[in-house]
């Protein structure tokens with residue numbers, strides 16, 4: 001057993017990054033993720049790393065672009081409005097196939113919104129956000145322990161696939177304090193040698209990191225195909241999903257991140273009342289664990305999607321299950337969050353609804 | 362007799378720059394300085410978005426191509442990871458003084474130990490001659506048809522003057538490449554800006570007034586005259602800051 005610590009989610013993520021060898025952090029203050037730059041400003045000098053408070057989120061992501069090209073494990077974090085500013089840089093990093101970790105502790109939007117938790121940046125996270133056909137590996141931890149573990153893994157996946165990874169959290173996860181077991185970092189993969197690093201061309205040919213592809217005429221088509229091939233490979237190797245009491249469930253709740261944590265409580269309450277309810281939660285939002293969702297949908301009568309937005313994640317659920325069962329929705333944006341009771345109430349209404357009476361599709 | 366030969370820091374490549382363009386001269390000067398200081402193998406350059414985006418087609422050292430205006434931030438990331446390496450940015454006026462103003466000012470004020478080569482040609486070269494932050498008052502461009510200043514464009518932005526008020530900056534000089542004498546002083550200034558970095562002194566920037574005959578829509582000879590007669594008047598040459 002590792003040592004247990006009691007820290008806020010934002011600090012847990014920061015410490016995990018340090019443990020995983022992250023030695024460069026650039027960021028800009030924004031609530032509810034301020035503990036990340038604050039923690040990093042203290043910890044980085046202690047481990048010989050670099051902390052820079054950037055002049056903007058645009059500068060921060062571009063500093064990360066440089067640090068990654070220079071060979072460092074590196075990271076930036078922000079919350080929704082700041083993540084919007086980073087999109088240009090994220091597109092360049094994805095195009096140049098550089099590894100890094102970007103964390104979004106989502107808050108209410110659109111615009112300045114508010115500083116309550118939200119899940120309304122789902123589309124931006126998993127469908128693009130910046131320009132061009134690129135993908136981020138998107139992770140959705142549901143507890144601070146999982147945030148700790150996934151942060152460590154994120155650096156390995158970023159290096160292994162040479163792809164930026166996005167940690168999609170929210171204000172609750174970032175601010176929540178719970179005990180976390182500190183496990184020593186061990187790479188989970190055989191990591192390739194970084195043969196792209198810019199550190200001066202002594203003893204080798206000069207290297208170039210770039211995203212402009214003018215020649216040959218079809219060069220950018222080829223580069224895009226190369227990226228797509230990598231994305232297909234990631235899809236086949238890295239779809240992570242967690243299921244809870246789905247085997248005999250008549251209703252399966254689909255939720256991710258902190259919402260799935262609340263939903264789990266609702267499942268327990270429903271079970272106590274004799275209702276057969278289960279939970280499926282994706283751990284990777286991209287790649288989306290389509291097969292697991294499809295299988296669950298074929299074995300249950302109804303799916304209830306719960307999310308802290310007006311319906312973004314639900315689109316991927318529907319795409320994955322290929323209409324195998326009806327899908328109900330419970331969600332709102334702007335800082336709303338579901339309670340176990342609200343979810344239970346929705347489940348009870350579904351049980352008595354005519355759809356349920358029809359039974360399995 | 363001294364024989365002139367191409368510096369090994371430049372590749373044997375055909376130039377894509379227009380006849381009479383200042384970029385080619387400035388490339389040569391930067392490359393010669395890198396060679397003379399013996400730092401090619403420890404140098405990492407950043408390419409801007411602008412006519413000089415293809416910097417890596419010419420420079421025989423590690424290069425990263427940045428998004429428009431962000432080279433000072435990218436250079437910050439690289440230099441902080443490799444403090445013992447030499448990092449330079451090479452940026453146009455749109456890149457450095459419009460879209461990248463914030464990155465420029467803050468890298469300068471942090472005193473990042475990097476060398477900035479700022480090519481001021483008073484125009485957006487790459488995109489076909491639109492108004493730049495440094496376009497002169499009254500100068501016609503494709504987006505200031507009546508001459509800058511007629512429709513609320515404001516006067517040209519003076520980068521050396523602006524940055525000279527920042528305490529974090531170590532060295533600022535404005536030079537030109539429009540006469541042989543100017544070319545020589547530009548090389549001296551660039552060498553100093555690199556030497557400062559080698560000595561760990563901090564942020565050094567050389568602003569070079571440069572010709573863009575194509576987008577100024579003048580002959581190559583007239584372009585040289587324009588730098589000598591008009592640009593130097595608005596952008597006086599000289600050392601704007603030197604903490605040594």
Ligand SMILES: Cc1ncc(C[n+]2csc(CCOP(=O)(O)OP(=O)(O)O)c2C)c(N)n1
Pocket residue numbers: 410411412413429452453454455456457480482484485486487488493
């Ligand atoms: C975000 C973004 N905005 C606009 C452009 C289009 N663009 C390319 S180069 C350029 C201006 C270049 O002018 P300057 O920096 O002065 O360089 P020059 O070509 O004159 O050397 C612009 C606006 C871009 N590539 N990216």
Ligand code: SF4
Pocket residue numbers: 377378379381382383384412482486487572573574575576
């Ligand atoms: S457009 Fe102007 S700056 Fe660009 S290569 Fe031609 S002369 Fe040089």
Ligand SMILES: [Mg+2]
Pocket residue numbers: 453454455480481482483484485486493
């Ligand atoms: Mg220009």
